[in-house]
Amino acid sequence: MTEVIKVSTPQHTCAVNVTPQVRDVVRKSGVSEGLCLIYVPHTTACVFINEGADPDVVKDILYMLEKLVPWSDSGYDHAEGNSAAHIRSSIIGNSRIVPLSNGDLILGTWESIFLAEFDGPRQRKVVVKVIKED
């Protein structure tokens, strides 16, 4: 089962909690045991899982990515000027995979799944695929 979630990223750099939409796809699939892939087919975005309870955690993740990979750097060659967004996307990665148990995502108590975009605001697609175990 595959569904495409549409996500608005309201700021230039931001992370959106997509856990409720991913959980809905898992429940609708009726799959009890298996895997759930959360995947973005966009080169300036990424997916990660971290704490969702205190928004300062995600803020600090985005802050450090900006510090490590600054928007402007005299060594960048890409003419569109958004190299930093592409680099941050590949450092974090464009997907995460979550095991399923008893029809739900195995996530820690404070964990959420985030789509981050580094060159927004945009409308982004997140592909959610549920794979059933034999």
Place this chain on the structure above:
Amino acid sequence: MTEVIKVSTPQHTCAVNVTPQVRDVVRKSGVSEGLCLIYVPHTTACVFINEGADPDVVKDILYMLEKLVPWSDSGYDHAEGNSAAHIRSSIIGNSRIVPLSNGDLILGTWESIFLAEFDGPRQRKVVVKVIKED
């Protein structure tokens, strides 16, 4: 087939080789061809695969993560004070997936699978799921 491995991380920052336990789960599953997901549901931990023969490789990986993402930074806002652990976890990622062939993990000669924790010591869970190919 899913098993939860319990791992002790004895230092504040450390990586533990979990390859033997993962290999045991694969063997017990009896699956010959498929995938093995190694997944941590913890926001200050991560999973990676790299050289296990010379422990200095893992030491150098942890050293560089500490250098890139220092424990203290005046820009962090998260009140618990462990933002660096969350950031390093999301940069490396909270899972790895290994293909199976002839009932064993496809790993390079020197490769091992590591759980790293950046805010220990802790008792951590690693979810190992084996998916059989049709």
Place this chain on the structure above:
Amino acid sequence: MTEVIKVSTPQHTCAVNVTPQVRDVVRKSGVSEGLCLIYVPHTTACVFINEGADPDVVKDILYMLEKLVPWSDSGYDHAEGNSAAHIRSSIIGNSRIVPLSNGDLILGTWESIFLAEFDGPRQRKVVVKVIKED
């Protein structure tokens, strides 16, 4: 279905677009819906997905990895002298997974799949595994 692709990495640090070979494996598998794992069993290499249209994007990704994780650093201990390659490999990760739809990889318009090597030139293996959905 599993195939091993052989890839030459002609420079010390370089990224090779392996999308055509991965697409061939998917088509030969005959699988319409499922997942495709692209995996390197080498500790100084990695796999990532980003823009393939303008080669400057990949150039800038490799440039920033070199800047963040320099080849020489007085803190490295690994005797082989290639710690930077191991570290960059683990930061990016040794695999990517791509969902399949209608027998093809779900990739954005400008997206390609790259094998990067940080301690070449080498001959590298990329394991491509196609998993069929029930």
